[in-house]
Amino acid sequence: xxxxxxxxxxxxxxxxxxxxxxxxxxxxxxxxxxxxxxxxxxxxxxxxxxxxxxxxxxxxxxxxxxxxxxxxxxxxxxxxxxxxxxxxxxxxxxxxxxxxxxxxxxxxxxxxxxxxxxxxxxxxxxxxxxxxxxxxxxxxxxxxxxxxxxxxxxxxxxxxxxxxxxxxxxxxxxxxxxxxxxxxxxxxxxxxxxxxxxxxxxxxxxxxxxxxxxxxxxxxxxxxxxxxxxxxxxxxxxxxxxxxxxxxxxxxxxxxxxxxxxxxxxxxxxxxxxxxxxxxxxxxxxxxxxxxxxxxxxxxxxxxxxxxxxxxxxxxxxxxxxx
Amino acid sequence: xxxxxxxxxxxxxxxxxxxxxxxxxxxxxxxxxxxxxxxxxxxxxxxxxxxxxxxxxxxxxxxxxxxxxxxxxxxxxxxxxxxxxxxxxxxxxxxxxxxxxxxxxxxxxxxxxxxxxxxxxxxxxxxxxxxxxxxxxxxxxxxxxxxxxxxxxxxxxxxxxxxxxxxxxxxxxxxxxxxxxxxxxxxxxxxxxxxxxxxxxxxxxxxxxxxxxxxxxxxxxxxxxxxxxxxxxxxxxxxxxxxxxxxxx
Ligand SMILES: Cc1cc2nc3c(=O)[nH]c(=O)nc-3n(C[C@H](O)[C@H](O)[C@@H](O)COP(=O)(O)OP(=O)(O)OC[C@H]3O[C@@H](n4cnc5c(N)ncnc54)[C@H](O)[C@@H]3O)c2cc1C
Ligand SMILES: Cc1cc2nc3c(=O)[nH]c(=O)nc-3n(C[C@H](O)[C@H](O)[C@H](O)COP(=O)(O)OP(=O)(O)OC[C@H]3O[C@@H](n4cnc5c(N)ncnc54)[C@H](O)[C@@H]3O)c2cc1C
Numbered sequence: 001x002x003x004x005x006x007x008x009x010x011x012x013x014x015x016x017x018x019x020x021x022x023x024x025x026x027x028x029x030x031x032x033x034x035x036x037x038x039x040x041x042x043x044x045x046x047x048x049x050x051x052x053x054x055x056x057x058x059x060x061x062x063x064x065x066x067x068x069x070x071x072x073x074x075x076x077x078x079x080x081x082x083x084x085x086x087x088x089x090x091x092x093x094x095x096x097x098x099x100x101x102x103x104x105x106x107x108x109x110x111x112x113x114x115x116x117x118x119x120x121x122x123x124x125x126x127x128x129x130x131x132x133x134x135x136x137x138x139x140x141x142x143x144x145x146x147x148x149x150x151x152x153x154x155x156x157x158x159x160x161x162x163x164x165x166x167x168x169x170x171x172x173x174x175x176x177x178x179x180x181x182x183x184x185x186x187x188x189x190x191x192x193x194x195x196x197x198x199x200x201x202x203x204x205x206x207x208x209x210x211x212x213x214x215x216x217x218x219x220x221x222x223x224x225x226x227x228x229x230x231x232x233x234x235x236x237x238x239x240x241x242x243x244x245x246x247x248x249x250x251x252x253x254x255x256x257x258x259x260x261x262x263x264x265x266x267x268x269x270x271x272x273x274x275x276x277x278x279x280x281x282x283x284x285x286x287x288x289x290x291x292x293x294x295x296x297x298x299x300x301x302x303x304x305x306x307x308x309x310x311x312x313x314x315x316x317x318x319x320x321x322x323x
Numbered sequence: 324x325x326x327x328x329x330x331x332x333x334x335x336x337x338x339x340x341x342x343x344x345x346x347x348x349x350x351x352x353x354x355x356x357x358x359x360x361x362x363x364x365x366x367x368x369x370x371x372x373x374x375x376x377x378x379x380x381x382x383x384x385x386x387x388x389x390x391x392x393x394x395x396x397x398x399x400x401x402x403x404x405x406x407x408x409x410x411x412x413x414x415x416x417x418x419x420x421x422x423x424x425x426x427x428x429x430x431x432x433x434x435x436x437x438x439x440x441x442x443x444x445x446x447x448x449x450x451x452x453x454x455x456x457x458x459x460x461x462x463x464x465x466x467x468x469x470x471x472x473x474x475x476x477x478x479x480x481x482x483x484x485x486x487x488x489x490x491x492x493x494x495x496x497x498x499x500x501x502x503x504x505x506x507x508x509x510x511x512x513x514x515x516x517x518x519x520x521x522x523x524x525x526x527x528x529x530x531x532x533x534x535x536x537x538x539x540x541x542x543x544x545x546x547x548x549x550x551x552x553x554x555x556x557x558x559x560x561x562x563x564x565x566x567x568x569x570x571x572x
Contacts, residue, residue, distance in 0.1 A: 069486075071451065071461045096481035100463050103416070103448035107455035112417060112532025115446045133538070134443045137340040140347075141537040145530065180460035181490025184476075188484040195482035201571070225572065244466075244501050245480060250336050250442065251360055251500060259571045270336045276541065280569045282561065288549075297547040298564060300557045310558035318562055320572045 001057075002028045003036045003087040005078055007097055011046035016093030016155035016198060018053050023120055023158040024091050025054030025165070031122045035165065036085055040077045040174075042067035051167025053160065058167050059085070063174035069097060070179040075104035081172055082109055082148060089127050091120075094152035095198075106150035114142045114151040118256070118277070127151065135250040135273035155198040156256050157277075193228050196248065201227030201259045204248055204275070205235055208264015208285065208304055212240030217308045218263060224315040230255070232265045249274035263304045267292030284308065324378040324470075326369045327432040329423060329449065330362045330397055331441040332390045342538050349443075349538070358393045361438025364498035367505040368468060369436050370401040376470070378434075379403050383426070385410050385419050391521055398516035399508035405519070408526040416444070417532035420452035425527035427457065432493060434475075439464045439497040450497040460490035466501040 004024040006017040013021070021037055028035040036057040037050035044060040051058065061077045078101060082090050090105065092098035094116040106113035118139070119130035127149040129142045196202060203222045205215055218229045230253070231246040248255055250273040260278035265271060267283070267290055275281070276295060283296035284304045293299045300307050334340075334354045341350035358366075369380045382397035384390040385408045394405035408422050427435065435457075440447035447463070454461035460475075466485065467478035470492070477488045480499055508516075550557045550564075565571045 071454070071463075071488075075451075075455060096464070096479075099447055100451060100461075103446075104451040104455045104461065106448075106532065107417065107420060107452035110532070112415060113446070113448050113452070114533055115448055128536075131445075133445055134334070134338075134340050135445060136541065138342070138349075139539050139541060140535045141539075142533050143536045144533050146532045149533075179490075181462060181488050181494065183486050184489050185487040186481075186484065187478070187486065193483065198482065244499075247500075254445075259565065259569070269339075273336075276544075280565070280571055281544075281547075282565075293547070293549070295544055295547075297544070297569070298561055299547055299549040300561060301549060302554055302557060306554040307558060310554045311561065314555075314558045314562040315572075318566065320562065320566070 001034045001036050001085045001087040002089040002091070003038055003082055003085060005038045005090070005092040005098070005101070006047070006050060007093070007095065008039060008041065008044065008046050013046065013049050014093070014095070015160060016095050016098070016153070018160035019155065019158040020091045020093045020153045021050060021053040021055065022161045022163070023153055025163055027089065027120060027122055027127070031125060036087065038078065038081050040066050040074055048167060048169070051165045052162050054163040054165040056166050056168065057170055059170050059172050061172040061174045065177040066174060068183045070182040071100055071104055072180045073175050074101045075108055076175050077172065078105035079108040084172065088148055090148065090150045092152050094154050098152045102150055102152050109148045109150070111146040111148040111150050112144040116154045117151050118154050118157045120151065120153070132254065132277065135254050136277050137273050154256060156200065196228060196230050196246070196253045196255050199228045199255070199257050201225055202230050202248070202255060202257045203227050203261045203263065204230035204232065204265060205263050206232035206265030207234040207238065209235060212242055215242070217305070217312070221261070221308055221312045221315070224312045225320055227259070232271050262292050263308060265292055266290050267295060324372070324376065324433045325431055326372060326378050326380045327427055327430070327435045328362070328366045328369045328380060328382050328397065328402065329435065329437045330366065330382055330384045330393045331359045331438070332356050332384060332386055332393045333359045333442040336442065340540065342540065347535050347538050356389060356392065358396060359438050359442045361440060361442070361498055361500070363505040364500065364502045365436035365438055366397055366400060366402065367503045368498060371503060372434070372470065373401065381406060383408065383423065385422050385526060394521050395516055396508065398519050399512040400506065401512065405521045407521050407523045409523060410526040414529065415531045415533045416446040416448035417452055418529045420449050420456055421529035422526040423453055424456035426524070434492060435495045437495065437497045439499050450495050454495035457493070457495070460492070460494040462488040462490065462494065463497045464499045465496050466499050468496060468502065
C-alpha cells in the first residue's frame with residue numbers, strides 16, 4: 001500500500017494534501033498497489049473527500065488527545081499506520097506539519113526520507129525521488145536503501161487530479177496522551193491568505209520598492225490577480241517592517257508558483273535560488289542589465305512605480321479576478 | 324544545563340554549483356565552505372542561554388577534517404568544547420542523526436540545538452530524526468525560545484503565522500532566522516579558542532536510509548522577451564501575454 005498523510009482545514013482536504021494524494025494514486029497505479037489516505041485529529045470529518053482523489057481506503061485516527069498537533073504523537077500515528085497496513089511508501093505534503101512529522105515518522109520506521117520532492121517515480125518497485133538541492137541550483141535524484149520509503153511533496157508542483165476511489169473507511173487506534181510536546185496556541189496573521197510556499201501567483205518587491213509603505217501597490221496588484229506578496233532579503237532586512245516569512249530565496253522561502261513577478265529585484269544568486277522553479281517569471285526593473293532579466297519570460301524595463309499600477313489597472317480592465 | 328549544538332559545513336550561498344565527474348556529487352573546486360546559516364542561530368541561542376542561565380555548550384559536526392573550521396569558529400564564539408564525528412560524508416540526514424544519537428545517548432544533554440535545515444542538502448530532517456532516535460521532544464523552525472524548569476516554550480513559524488509549542492526537556496530545537504542576531508567572534512574569543520582542542524571521534528557505523536544517485540543542473544530557461552512601449556502599453560501587453568500565451572489567468 002501507498003499511504004498518504006492528509007491534512008484537513010475547515011473540514012476540507014488542504015490543497016497540498018490533495019496534490020500528494022493524487023501523486024500517490026499515480027504511483028499506486030504504476031505498481032498495482034492500493035492507495036490509503038491517513039487522517040489524524042480530534043475530528044476527521046471531511047476525510048471522505050479523499051475518495052475523490054483516488055483513495056481506496058480512508059484511515060482515520062480520531063481522538064481528543066490529537067486535537068492539538070504534537071510531533072511525537074502524530075509521528076507515532078503515521079508509523080503505526082504504515083506498520084498496520086504493511087505500507088512501503090509514506091507520503092505527506094511538504095507543509096509546516098508535513099515537514100515536521102514525516103522525518104520523525106521515517107526515523108521511527110528506520111526509513112530513508114526525501115523532503116520537498118518535485119518528482120516521484122517507481123523504479124523496480126521502489127520509490128525514486130527528484131528534489132531540489134542548493135535551493136534549486138541543482139536537482140538530486142534520491143533512491144532508497146530502506147524497505148519503507150518516506151517523502152514529502154512540494155506544494156504547487158503535483159497536479160491535484162480527481163479520480164474516484166472506493167474510499168472504504170477504517171479507524172485506527174490512537175496514542176494515549178502524555179506527549180513530549182504539543183501545540184498550545186496558533187498565532188495567525190490576520191490576512192488569511194495562502195502562504196507563499198503554496199501560492200499560485202506571487203508578486204515580490206525588492207530594494208527598488210524604496211520603502212515598506214510602497215508595498216501597498218504590490219498588494220493591490222496581487223489582489224487583482226489572485227496572488228500574494230513576497231520580498232527579497234534586501235527588502236526584509238531594510239527595516240521596513242516586513243516579516244522574514246515574506247523572504248524568498250536561499251535563506252528564505254523556496255517557492256514554485258505558476259507566476260512570479262519580481263519588482264525592483266536585481267536577481268542575486270540567493271534570490272534566484274528561491275524562485276527559479278516558478279513556471280513563468282516576470283521582471284520589472286529600471287536597469288535593462290539587471291541579471292533578473294536573464295531568467296524572465298517577460299521583461300519590462302521601466303519604473304515600477306509607473307508600471308505596477310498600470311498592471312493592476314489592465315488586469316482589472318481585462319476582468320482577471322482572484323482565483 | 325548541558326547543550327549540544329549540531330553544526331554543518333556547507334557551500335557558501337554565492338557558490339555556483341557544478342556537478343562532479345561521478346555525476347552525483349558536488350564538484351568542490353572553487354567552493355568556499357561556511358557554517359550553515361541556520362546553525363549560526365542555533366549556536367548563538369546556546370551561547371545566550373549560557374550567558375543568562377549558565378550552561379555547558381558542546382559544538383558538534385559530522386564530517387571530514389575541513390569541518391574543524393566550523394568547530395574552531397564555534398569555540399571562538401563561546402562553545403566550551405567541540406567534537407568532530409568523522410564520517411565518510413556519504414550519509415544522508417538519517418545516517419547523521421544516527422551518528423549524533425549514538426554520541427549523545429549517555430551524555431545527558433538537556434537541549435540539542437540544530438539549524439532548521441542544512442543549506443544545500445535542504446532536507447530539514449536531521450533534527451526531527453535525532454529527536455525520534457533519542458526519544459525526546461522536538462520543535463522545528465523556531466523564532467523564539469523560552470526555557471522553564473525541565474520544560475520549553477517555543478514559537479514556530481507555520482504557514483500564515485506562527486504557533487506556540489510547549490514540551491519537556493530534553494528536546495531537539497531547530498532554529499530559524501529571527502531567533503536571534505548572531506554575534507561575530509571577538510579577538511579574545513579567537514585567541515582563547517586556539518588553546519582549546521577539538522575532540523575527534525570515529526562516527527558510529529550506521530546504515531543510510533537514502534542516497535543521491537544523480538545530481539543535475541536545472542534545465543536552461545528559454546530566452547524571454549522584453550515588452551515595449553510606455554508603462555500602460557507594457558502593462559497591457561504583459562497581462563494579455565500572461566492570459567493568451569502563458570495561460571496563467
Ligand atoms: C548535492 C547533495 C545532495 C544531497 N541530497 C540528499 C538527498 O536527496 N537525500 C539525502 O538523504 N541526503 C542528501 N544529501 C546528503 C545530506 O546533505 C547530508 O548527508 C546530511 O547531513 C543531511 O544534510 P542536510 O543539510 O540536508 O540536513 P538537514 O536535515 O537539512 O539539517 C538540519 C540540521 O541538522 C544538523 N546537521 C545536518 N548535517 C549535519 C552534519 N553533518 N554535522 C552536524 N550537524 C548536521 C544541522 O544543525 C542542520 O542545520 C545530499 C548531499 C549533497 C551534497
Ligand atoms: C548568506 C546570504 C544569504 C542570502 N539569502 C537571500 C535570500 O534568501 N533572498 C534574497 O532575496 N537575497 C538573499 N541574499 C541577498 C542577496 O545577495 C542580495 O543582496 C539581495 O537579493 C538583493 O535584493 P534586491 O534585488 O531587492 O536589491 P538590489 O540588488 O539592490 O536590487 C534592487 C533593484 O531594484 C531596481 N530598481 C530600483 N528602483 C527601481 C524602480 N523605481 N523601478 C524599477 N526597478 C528599480 C534596481 O535597478 C535594482 O536592480 C543573501 C545573501 C547572503 C550573503
